[in-house]
Each structure stands twice: as C-alpha cells, then as structure tokens.
Amino acid sequence: MKKRILSMLLVLVMAVSMLAGCGTGSGNATANFDVPEGGYDGSEVTITFYHTMGQNLRDVLDLYIAEFNKLYPNIHIVHEQVGSYDDVREQIATQITTGAQPNIAYCYPDHVAMYNISKAVVTLDNLIASEEVVTRADGTTETLGLTKEQIDDFIAGYYNEGKEFGDDLMYTLPLSKSTEVLYYNKTFFEENNLSVPKTWDELEALCKKIKEIDPTSIPLGYDSEANWFITMCEQLGTDYTSATGDHYLFDNEENHAFVKEFREWYQSGLLTTQTLYGAYTSGLFTNSDPSSATSYMSIGSSAGATHQRPAKGEDGNYPFEVGIATIPQADPENPKVISQGPSLCIFQKENPQEVIASWLFVKFLTTNVDFQAEFSSASGYVPVLKSVAEHEGYKAFLDSADGGDNIAALSAKICMEQEEAYYTSPAFNGSSTARDEVGALLTKCLSAETSDVDALIKEAFADAIDECEYNE
Numbered sequence: 001m002k003k004r005i006l007s008m009l010l011v012l013v014m015a016v017s018m019l020a021g022c023g024t025g026s027g028n029a030t031a032n033f034d035v036p037e038g039g040y041d042g043s044e045v046t047i048t049f050y051h052t053m054g055q056n057l058r059d060v061l062d063l064y065i066a067e068f069n070k071l072y073p074n075i076h077i078v079h080e081q082v083g084s085y086d087d088v089r090e091q092i093a094t095q096i097t098t099g100a101q102p103n104i105a106y107c108y109p110d111h112v113a114m115y116n117i118s119k120a121v122v123t124l125d126n127l128i129a130s131e132e133v134v135t136r137a138d139g140t141t142e143t144l145g146l147t148k149e150q151i152d153d154f155i156a157g158y159y160n161e162g163k164e165f166g167d168d169l170m171y172t173l174p175l176s177k178s179t180e181v182l183y184y185n186k187t188f189f190e191e192n193n194l195s196v197p198k199t200w201d202e203l204e205a206l207c208k209k210i211k212e213i214d215p216t217s218i219p220l221g222y223d224s225e226a227n228w229f230i231t232m233c234e235q236l237g238t239d240y241t242s243a244t245g246d247h248y249l250f251d252n253e254e255n256h257a258f259v260k261e262f263r264e265w266y267q268s269g270l271l272t273t274q275t276l277y278g279a280y281t282s283g284l285f286t287n288s289d290p291s292s293a294t295s296y297m298s299i300g301s302s303a304g305a306t307h308q309r310p311a312k313g314e315d316g317n318y319p320f321e322v323g324i325a326t327i328p329q330a331d332p333e334n335p336k337v338i339s340q341g342p343s344l345c346i347f348q349k350e351n352p353q354e355v356i357a358s359w360l361f362v363k364f365l366t367t368n369v370d371f372q373a374e375f376s377s378a379s380g381y382v383p384v385l386k387s388v389a390e391h392e393g394y395k396a397f398l399d400s401a402d403g404g405d406n407i408a409a410l411s412a413k414i415c416m417e418q419e420e421a422y423y424t425s426p427a428f429n430g431s432s433t434a435r436d437e438v439g440a441l442l443t444k445c446l447s448a449e450t451s452d453v454d455a456l457i458k459e460a461f462a463d464a465i466d467e468c469e470y471n472e
Contacts, residue, residue, distance in 0.1 A: 032125050033123050035144065040360060043353040044074040044075075045074070047103040047361060049104040050088050050092065050106060051080070051105070051342070052084060058079070060374050060375050064370075068364050093115070103346065104346055109343075109431065121171050121345050121347060122345075122358075123170060127356075129145050130145035131143060132145075134360070157419070158177050161174060164426055165427050177340065178302045178303035179340060180299055180340075181300070183299070192213055194210070198329060198332045203328045218272050222281065225440075228299075229439065231338055240438075243427060247431075259441075263445050263446050275443045286311070288311070303380045304380070305407045308322060309407045310322075322403040324407075336421055337422060373393050376388065380408050430468060433472075
C-alpha cells in the first residue's frame with residue numbers, strides 16, 4: 001500500500017508540473033531539443049549531476065572531470081551521490097515541480113517515463129545528429145553530435161534502450177551496464193562430468209541429476225523473479241508490455257504455461273528464488289556449511305560476481321572454482337539476455353547552453369574509451385563501447401579472468417562475448433509496476449498451496465493486470 005501511495009503521489013507531482021510549467025522550461029518543450037546555432041558558445045555554466053556512485057567511482061569520475069575541464073574550462077561539473085536509484089528518482093520528481101531538477105542524472109527507463117509526464121527530459125536526437133563544430137580550449141575541435149563511428153561503437157542493445165518509449169525519440173545514452181549470468185560450481189561440475197546447460201530443458205535435466213547426486217541440495221537459485229518472467233517473454237517471443245496502446249499484455253496462455261512448468265520445478269525442490277529463499281541466492285551458492293543446503297548454480301547480476309565467490313578456507317584457497325556462462329535460452333541460436341545498469345538523461349533548462357554543456361559532458365563520458373575502461377574495471381559493470389575490449393588496460397583486465405580472485409573480470413568477459421543478445425523492455429509510466437507485479441505473481445504461483453494449479457495461475461495473472469491498471 002505504501003508503495004502504491006508513493007507511486008500515485010509521484011505521478012500527481014509530475015502532472016501538476018506539466019500543467020503549471022513551474023519554471024522548468026517544460027512548458028515550452030518541443031518534440032525534439034532545438035540546437036542553437038553554433039552549439040556551445042563558451043558560456044560559463046554549472047552543471048549538476050545526480051548519481052549513486054560510491055567513493056571509488058567518484059574518484060574515477062573526478063579524474064575525468066579534470067580531463068573534461070581541460071577542454072571546456074567554463075563548464076563546471078558538480079556531482080552528488082543521492083542514495084539509491086529510487087532515491088534519485090524520487091528527489092528529481094519532487095524537484096521538477098520547482099524547476100530545481102539537476103542537469104544530468106543516472107536513470108533507468110522507468111524513471112525517464114515518469115519524468116516524461118511533464119516533458120522534463122531533453123530528447124537527444126537533434127544533439128546526436130548535430131553537425132555544429134565546437135572549438136575546445138586547447139584549440140582542437142569536435143562535432144557536437146555523434147559520428148557514425150561513435151554510434152556504431154555502442155553495444156546496440158545498450159544504445160537502443162534510449163528509444164524504448166514508444167515515440168521513436170532518443171532520451172538517454174548508456175553509461176555502464178550489467179546483465180544476468182549463470183554462475184556454477186565448476187569444480188563440482190568437473191568432478192561429476194556435468195555440462196553447462198544451454199537451454200531450459202537442459203537446465204531441468206541437470207537440476208534433476210544434481211538432486212540425485214546431492215539429495216539435500218537446491219540445485220539452482222534465481223535472484224530476480226521479475227527478470228526471469230520478462231526474459232522468458234523475450235526468449236519465447238510472447239507478449240509482455242507495450243509502450244503504446246494497451247500497456248499490459250502478459251496475461252496469455254503461453255506465459256501461463258512457462259509459469260506452470262517453473263512451479264513444477266520449484267515444487268520438486270529443483271530451485272528457489274530470492275524472495276522464496278529470503279535473501280540473495282548467492283548465499284546458498286557460496287554456502288560451505290555441510291549441515292545446510294547448498295546450490296550448485298545461481299543466476300544473478302553480472303555486477304555482483306564477487307558475491308558469488310566463496311570465502312577462502314583456512315588454507316588460503318577457495319573451496320571451489322566458479323564458472324560463469326550465459327543464462328539458459330529458449331533458442332540458443334537467438335539468445336536474449338536482459339540489459340540493466342544506469343544510463344544518463346539530460347533535463348530541460350531555460351538556458352539552452354546548460355543543455356548543450358550537459359550534452360558535451362554526457363557525450364564525453366559515454367564515448368571516451370579510457371573512461372569507459374577505467375570506470376568499468378572499478379565498478380564491476382561492463383563498458384557500453386565495443387572498442388573497450390581492445391583497450392590495453394581493459395584487455396589486460398579481461399585476460400586476468402578466472403573463477404577466483406579475478407571473478408569480476410570473468411563476469412565482464414562473458415558479458416562482452418554476448419553483446420548481440422541484449423534486450424530492453426518498453427518503458428512507460430507504469431512499466432515499473434508491471435515489473436513488480438510479474439515478479440510477485442511468479443513467486444505466488446511457484447509456492448502457493450493449491451489443488452487447482454490452473455485456477456491459481458489464472459487468478460494470479462488477472463490480479464497482476466488489475467494492480468497494474470489500478471496504479472496507472
């Protein structure tokens with residue numbers, strides 16, 4: 001209930017902003033930002049940037065702000081850590097009503113969809129396409145927009161997230177990304193001659209075999225019920241949501257079928273999830289207590305690789321080596337894995353030079369190979385540019401990959417190898433609710449006691465649709 005009230009209040013806040021204008025510049029927003037003639041005119045401006053970075057990443061950012069200021073000394077970047085991603089969203093939603101929103105912010109598509117109610121986010125298409133030439137302080141020049149080479153260097157799935165809002169306009173650029181990967185106990189697999197599953201059918205058979213080897217185990221832990229549901233829709237090509245028209249499309253027979261199948265797996269003791277386990281399933285995967293259950297596979301965030309590594313024993317060695325692979329697929333020839341992690345959006349301001357300056361900084365962070373390499377190595381997220389794989393420092397980082405001390409590098413290496421598989425879901429005001437609801441319905445359907453499974457699933461889907469529509 002608390003979450004529902006917060007969501008309604010945020011939407012109300014944004015709607016009031018849209019009606020009142022409130023000095024944000026949104027009242028005069030065009031369908032696409034109009035680049036002023038000449039682009040950046042050298043004005044002295046201060047740009048505020050909200051993010052969630054810890055100290056180690058802020059240190060990297062500060063180094064590159066200094067590099068940026070060698071090129072643009074009159075653009076002053078003031079950045080601020082604002083708690084979690086949700087904290088960033090809620091603070092900006094409130095500030096938009098008074099025109100106090102930052103210039104740049106970390107964002108997820110759901111956040112941007114909410115900000116778009118008041119047209120507070122700058123569309124980037126004209127900036128990307130601009131051929132205006134900007135002279136930098138060192139006498140060199142750059143094209144204000146992105147070159148074809150720069151666009152092509154972005155990993156397509158990450159870049160395309162910026163235009164998932166149903167109007168064919170670009171609202172964000174990717175900064176750093178993560179996905180889901182399959183962690184597995186490589187030592188156990190080798191000892192028992194087990195193969196890493198490439199399909200869900202292979203996963204089911206493998207879980208059953210592991211259960212025979214270790215009857216007390218829970219073979220698989222899956223951290224995100226919502227990701228699992230959404231990924232299955234993408235892999236199977238079934239309806240989930242749409243940014244236009246009827247938003248909530250996930251109540252269909254094909255989706256009922258895979259939920260019913262996964263219930264059978266759970267009821268047979270083959271798997272658990274974060275909600276059902278009561279904590280991240282990495283704890284089950286790394287468990288070394290022989291008196292309690294363990295798992296031999298875990299599907300979780302690629303950015304959390306170090307949490308999937310067991311603690312070293314008294315001898316200074318890891319009790320087992322971790323392997324990492326792409327998650328199972330419905331069709332290995334057409335793989336689909338979710339794209340997550342922060343992008344950057346730029347907010348409307350009365351002074352267009354603030355927007356231009358913000359764009360120059362966003363462009364600098366997202367297309368600078370050195371920054372992408374260093375930031376990714378420090379964060380555990382993966383770079384958004386293909387060319388970073390050939391960066392000397394990052395290549396050395398990837399070459400160090402192993403299932404122990406350098407597990408973060410191994411995770412990043414797998415992510416870079418599957419760059420063609422990334423997908424993002426439609427973004428609209430309500431897409432966050434849809435995500436929550438499909439996660440909750442999957443949890444309910446896996447665990448609820450019933451003598452009529454089909455009725456349970458039908459009711460759970462219908463209730464989830466009702467909740468989505470109620471919260472619009």
